[in-house]
Amino acid sequence: MAQLTAAPPTTMRALVLEDYGHLSVAELPTPEAGPGEVLLRIHATGICGSDLHGYTGENGRRRPGQVMGHETVGTVVGLGPGARGGEAGLGDLVTVNPGLACGQCPACHAGRGHICRSRRVIGVDPDLTSAFADYLAVPASNVVPFTSGSSGASRVTHGALVEPLAVGYHAAVRGEVREGADVLVLGGGPIGQAAVLACRRLGAGRIRVSEPLESRRLLVAGLGAQVLDPAAGDVAEQVQAGGPAEVTLDAVGSSATIATALNATQPGGRCVLVGMAAPDVRLDAFAVSTQERTLVGAFCYSPAEFAATARWAGEVPDLLASLISLRVTPEEAPAAFSDLARGHDVAGKVLVVFDPVHA
Structure with missing residues (x-):
């Protein structure tokens, strides 16, 4: 029998992808925590670039009728049978690792569940009701405690940044970024911003970022990076003029940026492809x-x-504050998606806030 802090409502708000380019706020049944699961009251969920491409139909990884969302933070309000004894208990603030791996294959046994062949992803798999909703039921093993560093409500939302920050960190680790390394990041969007912070975590020396939008150049400059404007000339030539990069992290992922990465990186250096702008390059x-x-x-x-x-x-709550550019309510989210799809200039992350009391 599930344990609850208080009985949740029988229905909840959720953002449903009615059709490509059409998102609506719908009333859906509130999920229940099944065996080994916890029920979360969602505070905020970030709009990922993949959500936006799913909204437009560009990436083919979302389909009409589903609830998207995987960058999230919430409070545990219910425990399903067998979910007791984990790291998170009732009332705990947590973030969610959205990857659901099999736990049995060689990749999982090696601690690399993110490349499990049977892996499903909350927010991507259309059969899973995901985090653009008031409540979310997930395996207890996928929730990770989050301490916001302050009781300030706005800092609770920083838990929704953990997922993209982890993407940037993994890219830097794959690039073997070490103390003092000279790093180039291509793209100053949320993943590029995460890559900059990851390189700082790993002790990199000079970090240069190429980004066409001035608002994003200003943001990453505030994170301690040197910025390059592609409009000022060939990016690889700009980099080479100041000395080639040891490691380049391509947070865009197109034929043009891969060419730039290779030409801007020193012989024997490493280029990491983390962006997925195009399936073929x-x-x-x-x-x-x-x-x-x-x-x-x-x-x-x-x-x-x-x-x-x-x-x-x-x-590091103060460091992360600048990564959030906009907070919207679920009712405002359809317009926010539409604006982003039309190329609206937003430097950092847009969060959909479901629980304004805590966020």
Whole structure:
């Protein structure tokens, strides 16, 4: 029998993708915590670039009728059978690792559940009601405690940043960013911003960021990065003029940015592809082979990296405050999605706030 802090309402608000380009606020049944699950009262959920591409139908990874959302923070308000004894208990503030791995395959046994072949993702799998809703039921093993560093309500929402921050951290780890490293980040959006902070966590030296939008250049400059404007000339040439990068993190993921990454990185250096702007890209093989550069992929994060990022994020509330550009209510979210799809200039993260009392 499930344990609850208080009986939740029988229905809840949720953002439903009615059709591509059409999001609505609907009333759905409140989920129940099943065996091994916890029920969360969602405080805030971030709009990911993949959510936006799902909204427009660009990426083919979302379908009409589903509830999206995977960058989230909430409070445990119910425990399903067998969910007791985990790290999080009733009343705890938590963030959610949205990857549901099988736990049995070689990748899972190696601590790399993020590349489990049977992996499902909350917010991507259309059969899962996800985090753009008042309540969310998830496996207890996927919630990670989040300490916001303050009782301030706005800092509670920082838990919704943990997921993209973990993506940036994993990319930097895949790039073997070390203390004093000279790093280039291509793209100053939320994942590029996360990559900058990850490089700072790992002790990188100079961090340069190429970003066409002035608002994002200002944001990443505030994070301690040197900014490059692609409009000022070829980015690889701008980088080479100041000395090539040891490691380049491509947070865009197009043929053009991969070419820039290779040409801006020193011979023998590493280029990490973490952005997914295009499913197919053209690659200059000679720029890899003749200069012995290493090109590696980065996708999501390991469970250990996610948990470590949650701990770190709770310790730097002032640093994370600038990453949030806009907070909207669920009722305002359809317009926010529409604005973002039309290219509205937002430097950082847009959060949908479901519980204004706590967030």
